[in-house]
Amino acid sequence: MQKKTLFGYLMEKGFITAEDAAKTAGVSLETAEEWQWTDGFSSFTNEESKKLSELIFEKNDKTKLGEILDKISPGSSELQTAMQTEILCKTLRMEWNENAINIQQKKPKQAAVPIRIYLPQCNERIPSSLKAFWETVEKMEVPCDIYITDWGMYSLDDMEQAVFQYCAEEMINAVKRGFSVHILTPEKSDYPEGRTVLRKLPLYLNEKITYYRLPADTILPANESWFILGMKTVLLIRVLPSEAPVATIIQESTLAQFYYNWTQLLLAETRPINHHMDDSDIIQIFTRMKSDVHPLMTVYFLESAPSFLHMPPQLQREVMKANGADESEISECQRISMLRASIRSICKCTQIYNGDRILHLLQQEKYQDAMLSGVLGRPAYITSEQLRKQLRFFLSETEHTNYTMYLPSFEMDLRLSQCGISIAVQEDSMTAVMDLTNRSRNFYSTDLSCTGGFSMYMEQLAKMVPPVKRSGNWTRRLLKRCIEL
Numbered sequence: 001m002q003k004k005t006l007f008g009y010l011m012e013k014g015f016i017t018a019e020d021a022a023k024t025a026g027v028s029l030e031t032a033e034e035w036q037w038t039d040g041f042s043s044f045t046n047e048e049s050k051k052l053s054e055l056i057f058e059k060n061d062k063t064k065l066g067e068i069l070d071k072i073s074p075g076s077s078e079l080q081t082a083m084q085t086e087i088l089c090k091t092l093r094m095e096w097n098e099n100a101i102n103i104q105q106k107k108p109k110q111a112a113v114p115i116r117i118y119l120p121q122c123n124e125r126i127p128s129s130l131k132a133f134w135e136t137v138e139k140m141e142v143p144c145d146i147y148i149t150d151w152g153m154y155s156l157d158d159m160e161q162a163v164f165q166y167c168a169e170e171m172i173n174a175v176k177r178g179f180s181v182h183i184l185t186p187e188k189s190d191y192p193e194g195r196t197v198l199r200k201l202p203l204y205l206n207e208k209i210t211y212y213r214l215p216a217d218t219i220l221p222a223n224e225s226w227f228i229l230g231m232k233t234v235l236l237i238r239v240l241p242s243e244a245p246v247a248t249i250i251q252e253s254t255l256a257q258f259y260y261n262w263t264q265l266l267l268a269e270t271r272p273i274n275h276h277m278d279d280s281d282i283i284q285i286f287t288r289m290k291s292d293v294h295p296l297m298t299v300y301f302l303e304s305a306p307s308f309l310h311m312p313p314q315l316q317r318e319v320m321k322a323n324g325a326d327e328s329e330i331s332e333c334q335r336i337s338m339l340r341a342s343i344r345s346i347c348k349c350t351q352i353y354n355g356d357r358i359l360h361l362l363q364q365e366k367y368q369d370a371m372l373s374g375v376l377g378r379p380a381y382i383t384s385e386q387l388r389k390q391l392r393f394f395l396s397e398t399e400h401t402n403y404t405m406y407l408p409s410f411e412m413d414l415r416l417s418q419c420g421i422s423i424a425v426q427e428d429s430m431t432a433v434m435d436l437t438n439r440s441r442n443f444y445s446t447d448l449s450c451t452g453g454f455s456m457y458m459e460q461l462a463k464m465v466p467p468v469k470r471s472g473n474w475t476r477r478l479l480k481r482c483i484e485l
Helices: 006-012 018-025 029-034 046-059 062-072 081-091 098-106 128-139 161-177 194-199 201-205 253-267 282-292 313-322 327-346 355-362 370-376 384-397 448-464 472-484
Strands: 115-118 145-149 180-186 209-214 224-229 233-239 245-250 298-302 348-352 366-368 381-383 403-406 421-426 430-435 442-445
Touching (some): 006 018, 081 253, 128 161, 128 224, 128 245, 145 253, 161 180, 161 201, 201 442, 313 370, 348 448, 403 472, 430 448
Parallel strands (some): 298 348, 348 403
Antiparallel strands (some): 233 245
């Protein structure tokens, strides 16, 4: 069943017609009619929304409109018309269920006393307020959205490890049940630390968890954050004047709806930072990468083991033929490989592979290539002899002045226990992450904080490689030793 937007409700009640909306906004009648549904083309531009709001107020009873706005944000009817128009402008996209609101109004008022929990020095391992919020989530029926405003006391960049891990696991459990999670974060003056970047990966990669970046000039409440479960429950965390944090669980409908509406207004000003791409169209990922990279800056590639994408064309054909690929599949795979090679040819490139993993694969008769399996849509294998041919190709590549390959031990040198992901990143440019253990999970971002954080992390990893292993001579000697195994 389609759900109406506030705009759709206003059309239904005669506040505006589709014809007037189309004429005012300069769009087709079909587009204006679609705007009334949440799953239609309801994404007005800010300019269109402003024109429609002004038209609605110009042609209709201000008192009746004030009553509607009071349901959205209590006290709105007392504001000046210009401010009421602004509120309407930013809420036309909201889902509107008049019956649900009327039902809430008919219920007898209950004494809903917020649960307030003081957290001296914020040193409680897992704060009781967080546990209470996520226990409420577990009792809720789906669908329902969770909104997290990430600033103040419990910024996800600064959250203590145990607390962050608890919240991250609860978020992932929630999306498995059918919830969607929206995380709003403000622009910051510095990049997140490497450990923060890495531990956020499960959230970045999940298609039902979306990060939004607020513009730098957004006015935010000082030292305050909140989690919202639809319009039902709010976990409000703030710092008191004494600097002692206090957390409050709010389940009173009017106050909870106030924070929900405030979040919706903020959300209208944001931009998503993690764009998920269909794994079956990996060409799209590398096409975007090629268009976004800057020639004079270094692109970092981090992968546990070489994939078929880093092979010469003749060897690729040999591998794909051995895996039963037809000519169209071979053509598509080689096109992807050429895109990756072209990225390496137009800018500096630092490639980091796990030397221990390569040695391990050479001791097997054959092994499954996760990247090739994902592209072909079926298990695909590479033999140890084909890997040796690939390493011979690497020997020639390491001679290029704009290409650097490191083969450290992920566990001993970089303290990476495992790496089932492929990361390509360039500062100020782009970040592409593919989860090779779950081929349906990818994300791509051009957000400065995101790409800068990943790039800084990759620079840190490169510096962790022991000086002797950063030598081109050492890399070539290791490759030759692997080939002779």
